[in-house]
Amino acid sequence: MSVQPQVVSLEGIEKSKQLAAWSAVDNHVLPEHKIIGIGSGSTVPYVVERILTQGSSVNKDRIFIPTGFQSRQLIISAQLTLGDVSQYPVLDVTIDGADEVDHDLNSIKGGGACQLQEKVxxxxxxxxxxxxxxxxNSEVLGTKWKQGIPIEVVPFAYVGVLRRLDSIGSPTAGLRMAKMKAGPVVTDNGNFIIDAPFPEAQMKEPAKLLTELKLITGVVEVGLFCNMAKAAYFGNEDGSVTVKWTGGRVEQISPTQ
Ligand SMILES: O=C(CO)[C@H](O)[C@H](O)COP(=O)(O)O
Incomplete structure (x- = not known):
């Protein structure tokens, strides 16, 4: 049995998320694509929604790989075929959300604590x-997403990582605490998350900062994604979509297109 897409009329931010997701699927998830990565967050359900509209004849031959528990559930509830990246190490396309994206398509990710599997x-x-x-949609990372770079750390090492972060420019870095549970957020991989804000000068060179952070013992993965994206799609309030392409080209897709 196939799941029929339930497309409802949306407004505001949700509409903007849906516009971005639908445009990205229309441009990048092609009938010949068989192994598809599904990212995490509140925008990604609209990616799956749009993929379902491509029909069961194309989707029945596809394998969908999740970036964590949430997207795994999304794939299962859409009755799409679930796969594992260790079984399918090369994906045709992965579509994922982002917390902030700069002019060079570098991004902050990990607002949902999924950045390790997302980066894989x-x-x-x-x-x-x-x-x-x-x-x-931003020029410099950290301008809009102010809570800091999400850093996944081995629980045993978190105090040492916080001390090191202090010494390299993030004295206010802190352990992310759970909302409905006493204690810290625990990732899908059993680790902790530290959110580490850095001054603008360091955020202007995200690849350099990423290298520095990854060298800290106890750090598993850093929510800075540099030089990885082909494009970033942003749904706008007026119904248009802004597409930033690698290399600097910016495209506007008008609401009527
Ligand atoms: O990186 C992520 C999770 O770790 C998400 O992709 C990011 O937080 C964006 O989420 P949303 O679409 O809800 O704004």
């Missing part, structure tokens, strides 16, 4: 595309 699927994909609403 981004690297594994021949094409990696981000989808977001207009609030995530």
């Amino acid at each position: 699927l981004a690297e594994a994909a021949k094409t990696w595309v981000m989808v977001a609403d207009y609030r995530k």
Whole structure:
């Protein structure tokens, strides 16, 4: 049995997320694509929604790889075929959300604490595309997403990592605490998350900062994604979509297109 897409009329931010997701699917998830990565967050359900409209005849031959528990559930509830990246290490395309994207398509990710599996699927994909609403479209990382770079750390090492972060420019870095549970957020991989804000000067060179952070013992993965994306799609309030392409080209897709 196939799941029929339930397309409802949306407004505001949700509409912007849907516009971005639908445009990205229309441009990058082609009938010949068989192994597809599905990212995490609140924008990604619209990616699956649009993929379902491509029909069961094309989707029945596809394998969908999740970036964590949430997207795994999304794939299962859409009755699409679930796969594993260790079984399918090369993906045709992965579409994922983002917390902020700069002018060079570098991004902050990990607002949902999924950045480790997200980065594995981004690297594994021949094409990696981000989808977001207009609030995530930025010039310099950290301008709009102010809570810091999400850093996944081994629990045993978190105090040492915080001390090191302090010494390299992030004295206010802190352990992310759970909302409905006493204690820290625990990732899908059993680790903790530290959110580490850095001054603008360091955020202007995200690849350099990423290298520095990855060298800290106890860090598993850093929510800075540099030089990975082919494009980023942003849904706008007026119904248009802004597409930033690798290399600097910016395209506007008008509401009527
Ligand atoms: O990186 C992520 C999770 O770790 C998400 O992709 C990111 O937080 C964007 O989420 P949303 O689409 O809800 O704004």
